[in-house]
Amino acid sequence: MKRPLGGQATTPVKKARVETPAETSTPAVNASTVSEIAGSTTVAAVADAGRKRRPWEQQQQSTAPSVDAAATTSAAAPSAALPRQAASSHTTKPFGHAGRANTGPDSRHPDSSHGPSHPRGGSAAGAPATTTATTPAAAGAATTKQAPAQRKPPSASVVDGLDYRGLDEDADADLGGEDELEDAEEDDQSASGSDESDASDEDEAHEHDSELDGSDNHDGAQQARKNGKQHSNNNNNNALRVLPRWLAEPKMIQTGVTIDDIRDRLDPRVVRALTKMGIQSLFPVQASLLPEILGSASSAVHPGDLCVSSPTGSGKTMAFAIPIVNKLSTRVVPRLRALILQPTRELAAQVKSVFDSLAQFTPLTTALITGQLSLAAEQDLLAAGAPSRSVLADSVLALAGNRSSGSAQQATPIVLCDVVVATPGRLVDHLNCNPALLDHLEYLVLDEADRLLSQSYSDWLPRVLAGRTTRHQRAAAQSSNNASATLAGESGGVGSAGYGMVNNSSSHVRSSDPTSEHCCDNVCTHCAATRVCFTAHAAVDHAQTPLFRHPNQQSGENRSTSSRLPSVLCGSAERDSVCQTCCRRRGRCSDGHGHDGRRPGAAV
Ligand SMILES: Nc1ncnc2c1ncn2[C@@H]1O[C@H](COP(=O)(O)OP(=O)(O)OP(=O)(O)O)[C@@H](O)[C@H]1O
Numbered sequence: 362m363k364r365p366l367g368g369q370a371t372t373p374v375k376k377a378r379v380e381t382p383a384e385t386s387t388p389a390v391n392a393s394t395v396s397e398i399a400g401s402t403t404v405a406a407v408a409d410a411g412r413k414r415r416p417w418e419q420q421q422q423s424t425a426p427s428v429d430a431a432a433t434t435s436a437a438a439p440s441a442a443l444p445r446q447a448a449s450s451h452t453t454k455p456f457g458h459a460g461r462a463n464t465g466p467d468s469r470h471p472d473s474s475h476g477p478s479h480p481r482g483g484s485a486a487g488a489p490a491t492t493t494a495t496t497p498a499a500a501g502a503a504t505t506k507q508a509p510a511q512r513k514p515p516s517a518s519v520v521d522g523l524d525y526r527g528l529d530e531d532a533d534a535d536l537g538g539e540d541e542l543e544d545a546e547e548d549d550q551s552a553s554g555s556d557e558s559d560a561s562d563e564d565e566a567h568e569h570d571s572e573l574d575g576s577d578n579h580d581g582a583q584q585a586r587k588n589g590k591q592h593s594n595n596n597n598n599n600a601l602r603v604l605p606r607w608l609a610e611p612k613m614i615q616t617g618v619t620i621d622d623i624r625d626r627l628d629p630r631v632v633r634a635l636t637k638m639g640i641q642s643l644f645p646v647q648a649s650l651l652p653e654i655l656g657s658a659s660s661a662v663h664p665g666d667l668c669v670s671s672p673t674g675s676g677k678t679m680a681f682a683i684p685i686v687n688k689l690s691t692r693v694v695p696r697l698r699a700l701i702l703q704p705t706r707e708l709a710a711q712v713k714s715v716f717d718s719l720a721q722f723t724p725l726t727t728a729l730i731t732g733q734l735s736l737a738a739e740q741d742l743l744a745a746g747a748p749s750r751s752v753l754a755d756s757v758l759a760l761a762g763n764r765s766s767g768s769a770q771q772a773t774p775i776v777l778c779d780v781v782v783a784t785p786g787r788l789v790d791h792l793n794c795n796p797a798l799l800d801h802l803e804y805l806v807l808d809e810a811d812r813l814l815s816q817s818y819s820d821w822l823p824r825v826l827a828g829r830t831t832r833h834q835r836a837a838a839q840s841s842n843n844a845s846a847t848l849a850g851e852s853g854g855v856g857s858a859g860y861g862m863v864n865n866s867s868s869h870v871r872s873s874d875p876t877s878e879h880c881c882d883n884v885c886t887h888c889a890a891t892r893v894c895f896t897a898h899a900a901v902d903h904a905q906t907p908l909f910r911h912p913n914q915q916s917g918e919n920r921s922t923s924s925r926l927p928s929v930l931c932g933s934a935e936r937d938s939v940c941q942t943c944c945r946r947r948g949r950c951s952d953g954h955g956h957d958g959r960r961p962g963a964a965v
Pocket residue numbers: 639640641642643644647671672673674675676677678679680933
């Protein structure tokens with residue numbers, strides 16, 4: 362019974378494809394993209410509806426359309442093969458355009474909060490369901506002029522759940538901002554017309570839905586802009602801004618960086634270890650960090666504090682382990698120069714194995730201090746570096762004059778391992794036994810920093826800072842050269858005078874100033890791949906914690922010159938793989954995780 366209609370509808374579709382290749386490419390893309398979401402059956406309905414309008418559209422251009430003609434055309438759209446829902450939509454909508462608008466967005470967005478604005482089934486009499494369709498002439502014009510343009514952007518932009526129409530169409534007007542985050546916030550405010558608290562789930566969903574519901578309005582806004590009279594940023598943002606700028610325009614970093622690209626800055630023994638480990642190219646977080654850190658190390662300018670936040674498994678451990686091993690591999694006298702703190706024993710053991718692998722061709726040793734052994738046994742590890750190196754340890758101790766070779770006890774044990782991976786509680790135990798434990802510390806890594814700082818037991822942090830202070834004061838008192846004078850003037854430097862990098866304040870601002878854009882450059886990495894923001898905005902949060910503040914530093918002191926702790930700070934947890942500043946500003950995490958807006962480390 363419906364077969365003739367269906368047959369009539371099918372034929373023009375194929376003809377349309379042949380006659381206008383440029384136009385047929387758009388429905389083809391539309392069908393393929395929608396099919397991923399709506400399924401092939403619905404796609405056929407959508408595609409057929411679009412194509413079957415063409416004969417009618419041509420008629421619309423030559424003669425004034427009537428409601429009857431439109432109804433007849435739309436009634437011809439569904440074929441017997443179409444699903445009931447699709448057929449119903451086309452039957453009740455007087456115009457193919459309205460029918461498609463009802464079917465398309467609904468099928469693309471299962472949650473479809475805009476559904477009520479397009480009542481499913483409409484009126485039995487075929488009353489227009491949208492404003493566009495209430496005036497036949499206007500509807501005809503809109504259909505013939507807007508249908509091809511309208512199909513392309515929504516289907517291409519929403520298929521992955523993201524909308525980039527603003528980028529494609531308004532790049533000239535929207536890309537002028539300097540502070541992306543601030544711009545995004547302003548955009549949000551201008552779009553919603555209210556304060557930050559309005560940028561909640563509901564508001565964002567409303568924005569999105571409004572964008573999709575008002576596809577006709579969207580086209581109208583496009584047309585208005587093309588007329589050139591309403592070309593202002595505000596209007597564009599109101600019409601097209603769906604995603605915040607920081608999410609729609611992630612910073613892109615160079616990919617495909619290989620070990621060969623940084624080979625000249627790596628110790629050959631480290632390269633050999635990496636090759637043996639099967640690492641040939643760098644993960645994005647490594648490609649972003651390693652050139653920065655290694656370059657600074659080779660030029661004897663310390664990179665300063667770094668705060669990195671990236672998802673679990675993205676390669677952060679290597680990102681800080683490679684430069685540390687590379688730098689320490691040339692040391693002469695073994696001393697504890699790198700301390701990596703982990704929230705759990707298991708994580709500590711994993712990181713130790715990474716350091717062992719990386720340093721396997723170097724004399725560096727790594728000790729695991731997690732409380733799994735007795736305190737005395739761990740002290741032996743620290744003193745010997747490794748059991749196999751006890752002879753060397755004795756020799757060095759003898760040279761140092763701390764004890765004669767073979768003596769049973771020492772007053773102040775010297776730590777001869779180069780790297781210590783510890784849990785905070787056990788570290789404090791050792792600090793109690795040996796206040797000079799961190800005397801030679803150059804690198805402090807707080808891995809999983811948010812977990813470390815959120816632990817109820819956080820006494821370790823002032824103890825570590827106190828250890829730095831002791832060393833700092835001792836260096837200032839014992840030496841009067843420039844380096845130590847600089848140390849005395851700097852609050853927070855734990856680097857020894859021999860390291861020679863804490864006295865170049867200008868070079869420190871670049872990466873130790875958590876508010877600088879360069880800091881963002883250092884750590885904004887995976888956004889493009891994961892569509893989540895984990896930028897250096899988090900660094901601002903971390904920097905506001907006491908972690909970066911020297912005990913003698915006043916709260917109002919300039920952070921860029923005070924946070925001279927030569928460290929690489931990697932903080933991450935799955936919950937915090939989204940920029941927390943953005944979370945607070947948006948009222949939620951962009952990945953759907955809840956966030957209480959509490960500053961990381963606030964409990965400290
Ligand atoms: N450049 C690389 N090439 C190949 N594999 C790598 C590379 N970097 C790291 N890996 C591997 O990827 C895995 C995850 O790396 P890693 O543990 O460093 O990630 P992570 O971000 O530190 O994770 P977590 O947040 O759990 O600490 C490890 O098995 C590691 O060996």
